[in-house]
Amino acid sequence: MELEEKLKILTESAKYDVSCSSSGSNRKNRQGIGSGAHGGICHSFTKDGRCVSLLKILMTNVCCFDCLYCQSRRSNDIPRAIMTPTEICEITMEFYKRNYIEGLFLSSAVYKNANYTMELLLDTVVRLRKLYNFNGYIHLKGIPGADNLLIMRAGEYADRMSFNLELPSEQSLRLLAPQKSKKSILSPITMISGEKQADKSIKSKFLPAGQTTQIIVGASPERDGKILRLTSALYNKYELKRVYYSSYAPLNLNEDLLPKTPAGLLREHRLYQADWLLRFYGFSVEELVDENENLLMEYDPKCAWALKHQELFPIEINTAPVEMLVKVPGIGLKGAYKIISARRFGALSFEDLKNMKISLKRARHFITANGFYSGLKKEIEIKNSLLQIENESQIEQLSMFSNLENSLAVITGEL
Template sequence: MSDRIVQKLNILADAAKYDVSCSSSGSNRANKNKGIGNANQGGICHSYTEDGRCVSLLKILLTNHCIYDCAYCVSRKSNDIERAAFTVQEVVDLTINFYRRNYIEGLFLSSGIFKNADYTMERLVSIAKKLRLEHKFNGYIHLKTIPGASDELVHEAGLYADRLSINLEIPTKEGLKLLAPDKSREDMIIPMRYLKNEIIRTNEERKIIKSTPTFAPAGQSTQMIIGASGESDKHIIQTAQHFYKNYHLKRVYYSGYVPISYDKRLPEIGTAVPMVRENRLYQSDWLMRFYGFRADEIVNDNHPLLDLDIDPKLSWALRNQHAFPVDINKADYHFILRVPGIGVQSAKKIILARRFGPLRIENLQKLGVATNRAKYFITCLGFQQLYADKPGSHIKQYILAQSSSKYIKNDSQQLTLF
């Protein structure tokens, strides 16, 4: 590998680190005709598959040159940074060579905007097309769709990539207009709507005509930058819910803004978004996707910000104490999911296990339930919580009491607050 290629790789791999929306979840591209690679279901880019494997991908920008001047972006045209650009063939060669050396299992490719959206998108598509057709590469490919690109190029990208993504960047139109006045939210919405419709159309067509080419089999995703324009967690989570519902997204990714300039429109240098806020947003996202929560149950006008001290599921339980305790032997699956300490797999096991008889606390432990948390919110055979009838003796104080040992535990597993 030449020194110039290494230099480009260092620059463009570092620039790509701000885009976190990379995952191969949902892809299952089989190797055919003695090709190279195989995209399996599971994560990529130092993520973990269901069987515990750690997998990675080549994550780079095609270029960090850009015609836009987005205040939050390190690659904006007014920023004084070292610039570089790969050719189409250089990216293809890097991907194949790294794959043959077992460094990667796929490619995540994004880009700054060269001249215009179509000019850049055409090069991204050319890379995926060369890998698939000339090198018979069957590994995972994730392409960023350039807002404003033509439907024809977006369609072609979907034929060769496993997943496509269009970054919303800022959660609200007002925030985007303030920090990226050259960009339009509608330019982001149009390709997202097109992708949704094409994925639905090709999936339906494949049910009738088996030879119909796959189109973006791992779906589409997006990313929002949080903390750059002052939106509350309520705005962010409601935006995510809207796009999950109306655009059939596989994932919404949340990237905490890292202050990189002294622009008055942005947070001050040294005030980076706490990592725990990102974590809480991902937990909330998980609750919407797998636990049946609505956005307004997690955050609302009365609670517009997520609690950074406790996870959103526990926060919901503390705000809805009237719903507890839950009888684990009678409650339906969807409400069992709302008990802190019980996950999706544990809830399914509970529903199956109680067919054979009523469950005790020790049975729940064997099923994988985190009973040290769940026991405050449930009843089951031989186990019931007792709460002292005193002002302030509610679940929240009881939960907090765990860390300070301010509770009494009697021999019958009944717990009472001071």
């Protein structure tokens, strides 16, 4: 098979993986080729608007597992290909030297068995680092069930590793991915986080960009509260850098155990918003979910929270502490920073906020400037206005994902 053909097949199998970030590593170049860029760099953007940062491919899509939700499952009849470690190294280096990519995102189906696959992946990264003197970014997907030693060794060479949790509970996992177990996924995550926490020095060469994971949403009955608590534990206890959510799509339609309808991207979108609020805005899971343990679909989670806590608002932007400013719907971290910086030079009016390009569409109902309030008076009016803004922005962001055919493609080959 020609290299180009292989590249096509293995990209096709990897492309639905959500993560493409190249951030978090400051790896230095030691007279070779490549370096880390801490903030990450996007090298191109595809016609679906996603960024191309890493060469994202599977080593192989030949799989011995038969996970119900996955496109590369053994029982599916699709074109299969394998790339050798040398082929992967060569193409990564040549792409990298032309500045097409920021590094490699290497994943794989389980070929023969977990250890055999992990050995090949390890071989590839060791070659890149040692033989090719490559110091660019490497994100390696771990194979659940592979030997701990192999995983730890890979961590010495990669910048980031990820083991996908896939499903938010053990029951769902047992039902839908019978060859995987909670233990086989969680134990490498625990081990890696232990190793990272034991050596916190900046010089530590072990996975400088940490680990991430991915959860499929909507294939199993878990509610948002459960998913967010899991997320929260992953951030706090295991110090994960990111948790990605992938909205479920019925790829294998003749499976009775799986829902026949896609989960819809709105839920995924809300989870990402809540995830953000947990990490950067000081919210807790309990504050965000409603009595049914779910996130409201009508408003973004911050709006929903603010509407529930109207006794706290409006706040005065010239005196409110930064923790409160960031909780105002429509004011983000950047907006809050601009406000606290600018108010040191003098009291701010609504006019000043406008000049500072801070959007008041949502925020005006929750703030005063120099004692003035410019929002609507009645609660119901505020709700309607916010609902309208929400609908408008959703039409823009989500319309292209909302039908069944479109979201069919959302998840697949990511192990």
